[in-house]
Amino acid sequence: MDETWAHHFTPESKQQSMQWRHFGSPPPKKAKTVPTAGKVMVSVFWDSEGVLLLDFLNKGQTITGNYYANFVKQLREAIKEKRSGKLSRKIVYHQDNAPSHRSLQAMAAIYDSGFELLLHAPYSPDLAPSDFHLFPHLKKSLSGIHFRSDEEVIDAVTSFFESLETSFFLEGIIALEHRWKNGSHFDNPKNRATYGYPGQASSSMAKPNILGEKIMLCSWWDQLGVVYYELLQPNKRIIGEVY
Numbered sequence: 001m002d003e004t005w006a007h008h009f010t011p012e013s014k015q016q017s018m019q020w021r022h023f024g025s026p027p028p029k030k031a032k033t034v035p036t037a038g039k040v041m042v043s044v045f046w047d048s049e050g051v052l053l054l055d056f057l058n059k060g061q062t063i064t065g066n067y068y069a070n071f072v073k074q075l076r077e078a079i080k081e082k083r084s085g086k087l088s089r090k091i092v093y094h095q096d097n098a099p100s101h102r103s104l105q106a107m108a109a110i111y112d113s114g115f116e117l118l119l120h121a122p123y124s125p126d127l128a129p130s131d132f133h134l135f136p137h138l139k140k141s142l143s144g145i146h147f148r149s150d151e152e153v154i155d156a157v158t159s160f161f162e163s164l165e166t167s168f169f170l171e172g173i174i175a176l177e178h179r180w181k182n183g184s185h186f187d188n189p190k191n192r193a194t195y196g197y198p199g200q201a202s203s204s205m206a207k208p209n210i211l212g213e214k215i216m217l218c219s220w221w222d223q224l225g226v227v228y229y230e231l232l233q234p235n236k237r238i239i240g241e242v243y
Contacts, residue, residue: 001045001071001095002130003063006157008038008147010139040153042138044130044161045075048173051161052078056154065103072109087114094118094176096128127179133172 041057053075057063080087093115095101110117125131141160147153216232232238 001043001075001093001101002128002135003041003043003098004130004135004138005039006042006138006142006153008149008153009145010143038147038150038153040150040157042157043071044134045071045078046130046134046169047083048170049083049166050164050169052082054158054161056150056157059150063098063100065100065105068100068103069105069109072106072113072115076113076115091115092118094120094129096120097122127176129172129176132179133175137168 041063043053043055043057043063044051045053053071055071061067076087079091091114093110095117097120100106107117121127138157138160142153142156145156147156215234216238217229218232218238219229220227236242
């Protein structure tokens with residue numbers, strides 16, 4: 001689950017706005033563009049099969065702990081309706097560390113729904129599948145288009161999600177697992193599930209204990225490079241005298 005802003009106008013990326021030109025001809029002049037002030041907050045709950053719940057925040061509202069907790073309750077009903085039989089099995093729930101997500105109301109709703117919360121490492125957008133997979137494709141689909149109202153933005157976002165194949169969502173979940181296994185996460189020995197394409201048997205695999213051993217590195221550097229570095233000896237701590 002995650003949220004993002006969808007603007008009335010999102011400039012094209014440099015790659016999207018590239019133009020072919022003859023050798024030696026001057027590059028085209030382009031005016032600097034920025035996202036417009038008009039925007040809509042999009043909240044999306046999704047899994048390996050597609051979107052489960054989609055919400056658009058009304059103007060003047062904010063996502064509070066109570067607002068988010070209500071999302072979680074709606075999600076449980078959506079799973080019951082769209083993913084028959086899955087509530088009887090373990091549901092692993094992933095979210096980032098936004099204050100509303102970590103509120104007492106939200107934690108209670110997640111617990112009451114029977115979800116197992118997958119902890120998210122701080123400052124790790126590379127471990128949020130919406131941030132590295134879902135939202136970049138959404139922003140790309142909206143870029144360069146001028147929307148005249150919130151309703152047009154909502155229609156465009158809804159159409160984008162409806163156009164996606166199931167394989168797109170599965171690829172995002174598989175990519176998350178690969179990032180965890182490659183060391184971009186803290187070790188979570190409870191989470192041993194793996195994902196596979198429909199019809200392919202899944203396997204069980206323990207996560208590598210990447211935090212088992214570590215060495216403290218102290219480095220002094222300036223604009224020219226490293227001036228001095230030292231590796232702290234095992235069982236030693238940096239105290240005032242050592243520093």
